[in-house]
Amino acid sequence: MKVSRVPVLCLVGLSLCAALPPASAATIVSDSFDDGGRTNGTDPLDIPWFTNSSTQGLTVEGNQLRITPTIASQGVVGSIPSGITLAVGEYIELSFSFRYGTNAPNSATNGIRFGLYNDMGQTMTADAANRDDANAGINSLGYYANISTGSPATITNAFYREFGTTNGILTGDDRSSAVGSNAVNRGLDDTDLHTVVMRITATAAGVTLTGSLDGTTFASGNASAPNADYLTFNQIAFSSNVTNTSLFIDDVTVIYVPEPTAALLGGLGMMAFIGRRRR
Numbered sequence: 363m364k365v366s367r368v369p370v371l372c373l374v375g376l377s378l379c380a381a382l383p384p385a386s387a388a389t390i391v392s393d394s395f396d397d398g399g400r401t402n403g404t405d406p407l408d409i410p411w412f413t414n415s416s417t418q419g420l421t422v423e424g425n426q427l428r429i430t431p432t433i434a435s436q437g438v439v440g441s442i443p444s445g446i447t448l449a450v451g452e453y454i455e456l457s458f459s460f461r462y463g464t465n466a467p468n469s470a471t472n473g474i475r476f477g478l479y480n481d482m483g484q485t486m487t488a489d490a491a492n493r494d495d496a497n498a499g500i501n502s503l504g505y506y507a508n509i510s511t512g513s514p515a516t517i518t519n520a521f522y523r524e525f526g527t528t529n530g531i532l533t534g535d536d537r538s539s540a541v542g543s544n545a546v547n548r549g550l551d552d553t554d555l556h557t558v559v560m561r562i563t564a565t566a567a568g569v570t571l572t573g574s575l576d577g578t579t580f581a582s583g584n585a586s587a588p589n590a591d592y593l594t595f596n597q598i599a600f601s602s603n604v605t606n607t608s609l610f611i612d613d614v615t616v617i618y619v620p621e622p623t624a625a626l627l628g629g630l631g632m633m634a635f636i637g638r639r640r641r
Contacts, residue, residue: 390444391598391616395425402443409440409598413489414498414530419608420489427611428463429602435472435533437601439486439499442616445596448564451621454478454595455561458615462553463608469512472603473550475532477506478562478616479597482526486597493530499599501526503591505540507560507573509580511550511604519544519580521571523592532601540585541571548575553607564593 389407397403400411400422411427413420414437419430429438448454456478467473479502490498503526510517521541528536550556556576563570568587573580587593598616602609 387617387619389615389617390446391440391442391614393440393614395422395427395612398422398425400427409442410487411438411440412486413438414486414493414495416489416491423610425612427614429600429609429611431602431605431609434470434603434605435475435493435530435601437475437493437499437530437532437599439502439531440598440614441481441485441487442596442598445480445594446618447590447594448562448569449621450564450566453561453563453619455559455617455619456598456615457557457559457613457617459555459557459612461555461610462604463610464553465607466551466553467511467604468606469510469514470603471510471514471516471518472508473511473514474603474609475506475508475599475601476558476560477504477524477532477599478560478595479504479506479524479531479599480591480594481597482591493533499531499597500529502531502597502599504595504597504599505562505569505571505585505592506532506599507558507571507581509548509550509575513547513551517543517545517547519546519548519573521573521581521583521585523585531599541581541583544581546580548578548580550575562595569593 393408397405402410417432418436421428482501484501505523507521509519520543522537523540525536559574561572569585571585572582
């Protein structure tokens with residue numbers, strides 16, 4: 363009696379599929395500032411960083427990016443050369459460490475902000491004179507997180523969707539609330555080293571935004587993505603609303619994780635190819 367090989371192949375394929383690892387993450391940024399500079403230097407996968415105001419300071423000290431604002435919400439922007447566009451089920455994740463300088467940060471509702479953006483074809487290539495200039499990220503679209511520092515009267519740990527066109531990146535009123543405020547004081551009133559992870563996952567209805575500080579979630583929820591522009595990311599931004607001390611940023615990493623079924627389909631395709639070769 364002739365025995366069909368199809369069931370056997372399917373069983374083998376299912377076994378392989380069960381053993382397949384999750385889709386591999388691709389690291390597109392890994393900037394430790396170990397080369398001592400804020401340009402695209404010798405560190406693998408580092409990127410250039412620029413200010414959006416000529417009155418603030420931006421240097422690298424002790425292999426950390428030092429941001430010294432002179433007024434509230436001055437920002438710095440890093441340009442990602444290999445930007446990505448998310449499909450449903452895929453996500454991009456920004457992680458970094460930070461600390462404040464010799465002084466603990468004062469109480470600020472908008473203490474620290476950070477986000478991932480689409481520069482809409484206006485890539486920054488130099489420091490800007492004014493945060494509302496065209497080459498300062500004013501037209502960038504994306505999502506940013508806000509975490510309060512000190513003990514402000516109003517605590518705002520939340521996500522926002524920024525529209526661009528009217529105000530500088532990470533500032534102004536060209537935004538809408540994306541994930542509501544988590545009014546829990548996260549204790550950012552010291553000069554200790556803290557770690558942050560921000561993830562944007564594309565969904566059929568928009569995006570899911572998740573942020574954690576020192577391993578504890580500060581905000582998480584679903585938000586809208588009006589069009590594909592809000593699913594494309596080639597820019598990182600940081601800003602500080604704390605003017606009494608410098609903000610030090612280190613170990614900035616961005617990873618992209620493709621939709622899990624891509625790896626699954628690849629495995630099935632390989633099994634089908636092996637099956638044909640064996641026949």
